[in-house]
Amino acid sequence: MVALQEYLLFQDDHCRSDADKMKNPFDTLERVAFRKTLRDFVAKEIKPNADTWDEAGEIPWDLHQRVGALGVGGFGVEEQHGGLGMDDYFMRATYNEEFAMCGANGVPAALNGRMISIEPIQRLANADIRSRVLPDIVSGRKGSSLGITEPSGGSDVAGMKTTARFDSGTYVINGSKTFITGGMTSDFFVIGARTDGDGLAGISLFFVDAATPGFSRTPLDRKMGWWCADQATLYF
Known part of the structure; x- marks a missing residue:
């Protein structure tokens, strides 16, 4: 009989005692508790409903608010605007990992359509816009989307065709965007448009209220996923 323990390269964690399991050196009590909160939420609130929501083609709007109450939309956002007043990229990654295990990736996609617009507003919008809209977006009371992808070039940002022309004290946007997640339910949009020259250097971002005259939207047909x-x- 030959003892092979010294040659063991891998052993599933289920075969190890808690004392022998490798510990993540970046884990803190707060990060571990955050992961448990998200995992419990996904198991109780999302997994039992994921297939039904996917077949229905939508998630209930109150899910945005329930997820907002977990704080996941508040990373990097000031407390006065409804955020956490701090950022933690390990916690951001934890959110993506745990929600990806819900059984239908359309669910985190629907939630993240709102979240990916938060950082441009937090970083670039003026104080009036931030104080007016961020609390509602971060909490999930209202929707917001990022509009970059276009029918003519997908997500080729440098080749963007939508334009914004300054006229009589305001900008007039002309063009279209497509595959915009949350596009039918969002109240606000961050829209990329060309203001000057070719390439990335000629692109600006605009905050657009869905109630703005001249704006319209149509839903996409049922997708592959x-x-x-x-x-x-x-x-x-």
Whole structure:
């Protein structure tokens, strides 16, 4: 009989005692507790409903608010605007990991359609816009989307065709966006448009209220996946 323990290269954690399991050196009590909170939420609130929501083609809007109450939309956002007043990229990664295990990736896609617009607003919008809209977006009371992808070039940002022309004290946007997640339910949009010259240097970002005259949107047909993540084509 030959003892092979010294040659063991891998052993599943289920075969190890808690004392022998490798510890993540970046874990803190707060990060471990955050992961448990998210895992419990996904198991109780999302997994039992994920297939039903996917078949229905939408998630209930109150899910945005329930997820907002977990604080996941508040990373990097000031407390006065409804955020956490801090950022933690390990916790951001934890959110993505735990919600990806819900059984239908359209669910986190639908939620993240709102979240990916938060950082541009937090970083670039003026104080009036931040104080007016961020508390509602971060909490999930209202929706917001990022509009970059276009029918003519997908996500080729440098080749963006949508334009914004300054006229009589305001900007007039002309063009369209497509595959915009949350596009049919969002109240606000961060829209990329060309203001000057070719390439990336000629692109600016605009905050657009869905109630702005001249704006319209249409839903995309049922996709290959992400059924419960509403996506739309936007027209300006």
